Amino acid sequence: MMSHGYNPEWSEGSVKPPIFQTSTFVFKNSEEGKRFFEVAYGKSTLNKNEQLGLIYSRINNPNMEILEERLSILEECEDAAAFESGMSAISTTMLAYLKPGDTLLFSNPTYGGTHSFVYNFLNNIGVNIVSFHSESTYKEILKKLKKENLDKSLSMIYVETPANPTNSLIDLELVQKVKDTIFKENGNEIVTVVDNTYLGPIWQSPLKFGVDIVCYSATKFLNGHSDLIAGAIMGSKEKVSKVKNLRTFLGSMIAPHTAWLLTRSLETLHVRMNYQLQNTKKIVNFLLSHKKIKKVFFPGLKSMGKAQLKIFKKQCFEGGAMIGFEVNGNEKSAFKVLDSFKLIKLAVSLGSNESLAQHPYSMTHCDVPNEIKEKIGISEGLIRLSVGIENADDIINDLNQALTKI
Ligand SMILES: Cc1ncc(COP(=O)(O)O)c(C=O)c1O
Numbered sequence: 001m002m003s004h005g006y007n008p009e010w011s012e013g014s015v016k017p018p019i020f021q022t023s024t025f026v027f028k029n030s031e032e033g034k035r036f037f038e039v040a041y042g043k044s045t046l047n048k049n050e051q052l053g054l055i056y057s058r059i060n061n062p063n064m065e066i067l068e069e070r071l072s073i074l075e076e077c078e079d080a081a082a083f084e085s086g087m088s089a090i091s092t093t094m095l096a097y098l099k100p101g102d103t104l105l106f107s108n109p110t111y112g113g114t115h116s117f118v119y120n121f122l123n124n125i126g127v128n129i130v131s132f133h134s135e136s137t138y139k140e141i142l143k144k145l146k147k148e149n150l151d152k153s154l155s156m157i158y159v160e161t162p163a164n165p166t167n168s169l170i171d172l173e174l175v176q177k178v179k180d181t182i183f184k185e186n187g188n189e190i191v192t193v194v195d196n197t198y199l200g201p202i203w204q205s206p207l208k209f210g211v212d213i214v215c216y217s218a219t220k221f222l223n224g225h226s227d228l229i230a231g232a233i234m235g236s237k238e239k240v241s242k243v244k245n246l247r248t249f250l251g252s253m254i255a256p257h258t259a260w261l262l263t264r265s266l267e268t269l270h271v272r273m274n275y276q277l278q279n280t281k282k283i284v285n286f287l288l289s290h291k292k293i294k295k296v297f298f299p300g301l302k303s304m305g306k307a308q309l310k311i312f313k314k315q316c317f318e319g320g321a322m323i324g325f326e327v328n329g330n331e332k333s334a335f336k337v338l339d340s341f342k343l344i345k346l347a348v349s350l351g352s353n354e355s356l357a358q359h360p361y362s363m364t365h366c367d368v369p370n371e372i373k374e375k376i377g378i379s380e381g382l383i384r385l386s387v388g389i390e391n392a393d394d395i396i397n398d399l400n401q402a403l404t405k406i
Contacts, residue, residue: 002267005069006062019260020062025054042245059248063259068232070266071222074201075214075234081244082232082259086197086217087113088252089231093215094118094156096246097191100126102155105145105178107170108133109376110160110195111217112365118158120367128153133376134168134308141178152186160195161206162316164350165324165360165384166377167198167297167304169311172209191239197221197351199299201234202273203318212239220351221321223265224272228258272353272389276321279392283385286396287325292403294381297324321387322350324360330380333406334359337383340402343394350386355395357385 006017027033036053038044040060046052054060064082071080083089094117098104106118108131123129128150132141145151157179161170172194179190194206196214200221206214216222218230231254233243247253254262280298287296288303296303299319300312312319327333338346344355348364358364361373361380368378387395 001070001073004073005066017063017066017260017263020057020256022057022061022256024056027053040248057256058251058253061253061256061259063256063263064254067254067259067263067266070263071201071232071234074266074269075207076205077207077234078237079240080232080234081240081247082218082230082254082262083247083252084231084254084258085229085252086111086215086219086231087117088250089215089217089233090114090195091117091121092247092250092252093193093213093233093243094122094158095250096243097156097193098122098127099155101128101153103128103130103145103150103153105141105154105157106131107159107161107163108372109163109166109168109365109368109378110158111164111197112360112367114158114160114195115365116367134163134170138174138177141174142181145178145182151182152188154182154186154188154190157190157192158195159193160197161204162198162299162320162322163376164198164322165297165365165382167299167320167322167324168377169299169304169308169316171311172206172211172315176210198322199316199318199320202270203277203320204316206315207235209315212236213243218262219349221273221276222269222351223262224269224352225265226349226352226354226356228261230254230258230262273321275389276387277318279389279395280319280321280323280387282392283387283395283399284319284323286399287323290400290403292328292406294326294328297326297377297382298322323385323387325383325385326379326381327383327403327406328381329406331359331362334361334381334383336406337402340405341398342401343390343398344385344402350384352386353389355386355388355390357383360384 068080159170192211193213194211197217213235216232218232347356348358
């Protein structure tokens with residue numbers, strides 16, 4: 001992955017790819033420009049051994065291309081598309097595959113921004129939303145879809161697993177079963193999308209379960225340094241190209257400098273993530289034994305329930321580096337703990353080198369109606385911790401001293 005898609009000979013021997021900070025590219029001649037546009041706009045397909053030339057940085061740019069080729073390797077798939085944010089990756093994918101009158105089957109909870117986009121924007125333009133959660137059965141989902149004949153217009157199943165911030169898992173085999181049944185009955189094309197931000201690309205591979213597209217906030221683990229905002233999707237050439245085409249017209253592509261930073265971050269992805277995982281295991285054990293903590297939400301724990309454990313064993317390699325924990329008491333107690341941290345930073349976002357903690361109820365998920373929050377486990381006492389690469393004992397000591405304040 002680290003050397004794929006770039007040859008130092010192309011850039012004066014530079015070991016690392018330079019930043020191609022340019023808006024446009026010079027064609028050798030008019031015929032070449034004509035040919036590049038024909039292919040870029042889908043009027044013609046590439047011949048064997050022909051490559052799409054560089055045109056304009058909203059369509060293609062070397063930094064974006066190098067990054068996308070490496071992301072495809074990490075996810076073990078044909079193609080990737082990079083975006084200026086995780087939300088632009090998600091919204092562009094949804095808009096590419098959904099139109100007014102279509103139905104979206106949507107897992108709950110998801111990241112608050114995705115939830116808002118679906119319920120406040122897509123719903124307003126006439127997309128029907130049917131929701132389900134980690135405990136919904138195959139029968140219940142089909143019943144809900146068929147109740148208002150919405151199975152006939154089902155066009156997308158969108159899932160976030162593990163879900164932000166409760167770490168609940170959605171069974172990807174169940175998702176595939178729903179898709180297959182509706183397709184058999186009605187013949188509608190249904191695209192399945194999984195937000196793989198929490199565990200991908202190294203601890204979970206949804207594409208291996210038949211999922212069509214995985215999407216990411218690349219701001220998180222993929223970058224891992226809290227210094228940029230970016231997004232990505234991965235999947236087959238066919239599925240990704242429809243999203244890339246819309247990206248060209250929405251202009252939501254990643255910028256050269258951001259792509260270059262992210263390419264650099266990918267080189268340490270495994271080192272960072274595996275170290276974060278080792279820290280997280282120690283912290284989960286500490287939290288489980290602490291008397292001021294009501295519940296720990298972490299994939300693979302027995303306390304998540306039998307069904308969740310079964311899904312974990314089937315589709316996750318590891319539990320990740322994101323922990324939810326509920327402190328005794330309500331918002332006041334949670335705020336007291338958050339305000340008492342000395343090392344862990346009180347900030348949203350996740351997956352970075354430094355440990356970050358926040359209060360989902362009043363922060364990232366404030367837009368989710370309170371009754372839904374309670375139903376899906378986002379309580380006032382819940383704190384979300386993203387574990388970094390500091391010394392695990394330092395993080396544990398910080399948690400310990402903050403918890404004594406309540
Ligand atoms: C799981 C998940 N998906 C998507 C997003 C949105 O990504 P971005 O903030 O890069 O737009 C986030 C952001 O926190 C997230 O946590």
